[in-house]
Amino acid sequence: EPEVTQTPSHQVTQMGQEVILRCVPISNHLYFYWYRQILGQKVEFLVSFYNNEISEKSEIFDDQFSVERPDGSNFTLKIRSTKLEDSAMYFCASSISPTGTDTQYFGPGTRLTVL
Amino acid sequence: AQTVTQSQPEMSVQEAETVTLSCTYDTSENNYYLFWYKQPPSRQMILVIRQEAYKQQNATENRFSVNFQKAAKSFSLKISDSQLGDTAMYFCAFSHSGGGADGLTFGKGTHLIIQP
Incomplete structure (x- = not known):
């Protein structure tokens, strides 16, 4: 069964450094999403992406964040200058159709630790 | 903006028992979708069940079923x-x-523990 994959599984970085989290969505999916989950808290939506542009973003997704689909398979989340509060689990998800009409399938997540 | 509330932070039941997890939501929309996702210790989010608001029939998936009360905004x-x-x-x-x-x-989640 096709899966969403994410790399790395765990990333440790120093405050102020740039990080890029990578995701490979399911191959025939067209809609892509990033979520984050701070330890012990609920999952929060960051951004969605469709047709090579951002479709929707939350208040969390400020200028420090960016997303890109550099080729036909990868979908990346970049944090330009990491802060301690960026430490969280970051989940990528994808779907064939717009939200609701189709299920979002989640990847296993990347645990980001900012020191 | 819509909100999702799960009022049970943790529940514990014995194996083979039946358990019900509560969820309420607030929205002004008439058509929408509701989901239950499971996150085991491995942390990957897995879809358990999905409900379309315009369908009155409650969704079922093997041992999992929902009680969707649209007027009460309960799922x-x-x-x-x-x-x-x-x-x-x-x-x-x-x-x-x-x-x-x-x-x-998402709601804040309910930690379900099944005891042997």
Whole structure:
């Protein structure tokens, strides 16, 4: 069964450094999403992406964040200058159709630790 | 903006028992989608069940079923014949049906523990 994959599984970085989290969505999916989950808290939506542009973003997704689909398979989340509060689990998800009409399938997540 | 509330931070039942997890939501929309996701200790989010608001019939998936009360804005998950592998965090989630790539809105989750 096709899966969403994410790399790395765990990333440790120093405050102020740039990080890029990578995701490979399911191959025939067209809609892509990033979520984050701070330890012990609920999952929060960051951004969605469709047709090579951002479709929707939350208040969390400020200028420090960016997303890109550099080729036909990868979908990346970049944090330009990491802060301690960026430490969280970051989940990528994808779907064939717009939200609701189709299920979002989640990847296993990347645990980001900012020191 | 819509909100999703899960009022049970943790629940514990014996194996083989039936357990119901509660979820309420608030929205002004008439059509939308509701989901239950499971997050086991491995932390990957897995879809358990999905409900379309315009369908009156409650969704079922094997041992999992929902009680969808649209007027009350309630969407509870019932797990029958619970198994040790059901131990996990369970998140209720809401999405619009507007046709865009809208993000899911999650509740805070319920930690379900199945005791042997």
